[in-house]
């Protein structure tokens with residue numbers, strides 16, 4: 001056990017790193033807390049070059065984790081790694097398409113090779129553009145399921161391969177409010193996002209006794225490039241935010257804060273949960289307002 005007197009320089013260095021990374025992501029990562037809630041953890045994160053994934057990567061690093069940053073866009077992954085490293089954090093880029101099973105396998109291996117183990121696998125990559133059911137052909141349906149369901153299954157299996165022998169680990173999945181209820185134009189995406197919640201629950205059930213927790217986050221409408229592209233195609237886009245109980249779109253860092261909690265030991269008794277972070281959307285019913 002280190003003597004308390006010897007801890008001061010380590011803590012001071014840790015606090016400086018949290019401050020630097022928080023400043024680097026100011027306006028996105030937000031907050032200014034001084035504790036490293038993920039100190040020493042190794043996290044592999046998919047689709048981390050943009051939006052929610054980028055915010056999670058920055059926040060994980062700010063909380064003391066080493067992050068392996070995956071994205072299908074190698075430049076985007078590299079940029080996030082540079083942001084983390086400039087602020088004093090630890091990260092590696094690992095480009096690849098998660099619809100190919102070998103990408104998640106290689107990502108889990110890269111985490112172990114670079115940092116010695118894998119504590120958290122966050123399957124975040126996903127997305128779709130809205131198409132009504134009648135206009136959705138089989139190729140489109142397959143593409144949306146490949147990215148939003150099959151890729152999460154590949155990630156889960158890759159993570160378990162490393163975590164089961166370790167006897168511990170956390171699997172996180174970015175699902176969606178569209179996996180909890182119907183959203184116009186999102187039939188394939190919604191089916192996939194509902195599917196990953198159930199996959200996560202079965203993972204929690206089968207692997208809880210082996211020390212592995214599995215949870216999902218269900219974002220509402222978060223202000224990311226993907227959401228902006230979707231929103232721009234909506235006829236009622238100007239009135240959209242007013243229909244959200246909190247009256248605004250969410251920020252990616254608001255998902256990152258929830259992800260830090262689920263990834264951390266603070267959530268040691270939380271498994272099989274789908275945490276809704278949506279400004280209240282899922283709590284409403286589509287009943288016309290009298291106002």
Ligand SMILES: NC(=O)c1ccc[n+]([C@@H]2O[C@H](COP(=O)([O-])OP(=O)(O)OC[C@H]3O[C@@H](n4cnc5c(N)ncnc54)[C@H](O)[C@@H]3O)[C@@H](O)[C@H]2O)c1
Pocket residue numbers: 046047048049050051052053070071072073076096097098099124125126127128147174175176177178218219220221222223224225226227
């Ligand atoms: N933005 C929202 O409102 C919202 C709401 C609910 C759920 N989500 C979910 O959150 C996650 C992140 O979405 P976002 O809004 O941040 O999107 P985004 O488009 O901003 O970022 C997604 C990232 O994933 C990468 N990516 C895409 N396909 C990939 C693949 N095959 N392999 C590896 N990387 C790939 C992209 O290059 C991009 O960098 C997705 O799973 C999405 O479905 C988003």
